[in-house]
Amino acid sequence: MDAVDYPTAFNPRGDGYQSPAGSSSGSAAALAAYDWLNCALGTDTSGRGRRPAMANGVWQFRPFHDSISLSVLCKTYAKFDTHCVFARSLNILERVITSWIPPPPIALSMSQSRSYRLIYSEDYMSEADTDQMKIIDAFVKNAEDMLAATVTQFSIRDSWKQSHPPDTCDDIEEYLDDVIRKTYYHEFYHSTDDLRKLYSGKHQGRPPYVIPFVQRRWAQGATVSTAQHEEGTRRLIVYRTWLHEQLLGDNNIETFMLLPVANAKPVYRDEVLPPLRSNPPWINSLFHQS
Known part of the structure; x- marks a missing residue:
């Protein structure tokens, strides 16, 4: 990965010299490296949250566009820009999502059929x-x-x-x-x-x-x-x-x-x-x- 003012984050997986991938690589690499870190936030436009999750071996969730306010997000392509969250555990990921995204006005029922x-x-x-x-x-x-x-x-x-x-x-x-x-x-x-x-x-x-x-x-x-x-x-x-x-x-x-x-x-x-x-x-x- 290219870097100018700061070194690229180190991906702790594999031999330690794998690319952390994507612009949210710091969030994913930190989560993979530190067991005291439960989750980390990032952004995702064209895969820059999903690729770091794959490369660093963590879970990632990219919410539906506009489901979370984007008012403070530095935008590069507003039609696709959104936040994302990384976690090592699906349980942690679920807890973050349910507290992050407002519930629907009417709860959706899960029909057996x-x-x-x-x-x-x-x-x-x-x-x-x-x-x-x-x-x-x-x-x-x-x-x-x-x-x-x-x-x-x-x-x-x-x-x-x-x-x-x-x-x-x-x-x-x-x-x-x-x-x-x-x-x-x-x-x-x-x-x-x-x-x-x-x-x-x-x-x-x-x-x-x-x-x-x-x-x-x-x-x-x-x-x-x-x-x-x-x-x-x-x-x-x-x-x-x-x-x-x-x-x-x-x-x-x-x-x-x-x-x-x-x-x-x-x-x-x-x-x-x-x-x-x-x-x-x-x-x-x-x-x-x-």
Whole structure:
């Protein structure tokens, strides 16, 4: 991981030199390292809470967007930014969640006749290797037996081709081409306009020194026009609405979707990772958040 003013947090797992992953890595690494720490808070926009949880071997909960006030959060992409919480124990995690998120006005009853469905995304499973898939398959089988659930395999690419919304092409890769740059990177860049202006004004016109990861995103976001941003946002909303209807359209069924965060393998803290992912945008977990 890149770092400038402070060293990257040390991940205590494995050989001690694994990457802690993501911008909430300090919270996850601290929780993994110190047994006197029960929980830690972080933020999650595009996986920067989920990846540290995976890398540091702790539980993480990302609440539904806007279920907790975001008024004091430093935003990078307001449509996806939210808080998250880490814990080593599910019991602790549950206690934090129930005290953190206000209960609904009317308590929801758990009917014995409630139906459950597990969505098994074929598109995402290409991320996992053979050993990881064995663990995922075992987990799905256990969940299926416990909930008496129906397991449904789902291909985003194929489903879009068969039932894409009106006035859209049938190729989802073409429809969402460059949407990440036009939406997320654009707002990521402009969320720090004031920082660049203030810093430059106090340092003889010099821009702030930032890590290569931020430099790349700023450079891409700066090239997006207002019209491009609006069109990218419109397409993202169309896709989100379609996906929600495909997966969660039946209110009589409690639906869970299983998504691996990444391929579970060693990633060293000094390893230089590719600047851009090769996956198409509809595979990127950024576009499967609420």
